[in-house]
Amino acid sequence: MNDFESLFRQLDATGMAPPPTLQGLVLSLLLALTLGQLTAWVYTKTHAGLSYSRSFCQSLVYLMVIATLVMFVIGNNVVAAFGLMGALAIIRFRNVLKDTRDTAFVFLTLVLGMAIGSQRIAVALVGGAFLLLLSLWLHFTRFGVRSHFDGHLSYRLSGPQDGTGVGELLNRVFTRYCQELKVVTVHDSGDQVEYVQQVRLRDRKRGNELVQDMRGVDGIGDVTLVLRDESVEI
Incomplete structure (x- = not known):
């Protein structure tokens, strides 16, 4: 038991990133809000079918901001990470995504939010721009459609x-x-x-x-x- 406690203390004391500041937190949340809205806009413009949901579109913005905030809460604290994992395990997610493409956008918002929250801004901007442009390209080129006639x-x-x-x-x-x-x-x-x-x-x-x-x-x-x-x- 003492070995686990000492391991947690060592990992917690090992600072791989500077402690977050209030200014950094505000700027990261604003960036997550902006990038989340852009992601939701691309999702709306490229969506096809009957399963469109306004609440899901808004949830994409929420998820990116929440993921950013979660990364600030965790930081380099392994104990906080395990505590947050246990808290999330209590929550039961009953929403079933009807489209696998919706699942891809959920993962996209979470990954971008994690990148912003861990202060990897360049990764978030470059990766987000690439994936959003990819989504637009797949939509306008009608990639995957078997018949191109209307x-x-x-x-x-x-x-x-x-x-x-x-x-x-x-x-x-x-x-x-x-x-x-x-x-x-x-x-x-x-x-x-x-x-x-x-x-x-x-x-x-x-x-x-x-x-x-x-x-x-x-x-x-x-x-x-x-x-x-x-x-x-x-």
Whole structure:
């Protein structure tokens, strides 16, 4: 028993970092608050699906500040570290994260908060900037999505097509609203042709405008645009 007590005293007396000051504590908490808000903002902008929670977004900010404060409480005191571990063991965490990506952001906020609290500011800034930029890059490049099309477009072309300019007008509409088109099926019944195409829009929010402009072209009817639910592939 005396050996353990002497070990704790030696570790506690070994100062690997200067004692924290009030100014250092305030600056670290402000940095954690700023970086936590930036992390939560990136999470909000890159989130996809139906499991978005405002409380979880705010919790990311709380976690980074709390982790920073915990590191100041522990410092180089091993006894305090074990005491805090025992206190946290009493708390039962019943929240189940529905998305594994949420778990990654929780770990990110905790690690950055620990880095700030241990006065490794450069590690927190460089590591945080790298991981947040990585999250934005994965989001905007649609990394991991199996299909890059937004949905299916179906329409019927009826009446004579030669010399009417319908194809040219239709191509203008497609150029205005679509980045890419891929024909899935073509059904020719003689007096009319039915098309089903996969479509990638320039802006998903302008899908209704695409449908309205197509309906305004003579000879085009039964225009239907079915967009893929973004929550299917996250």
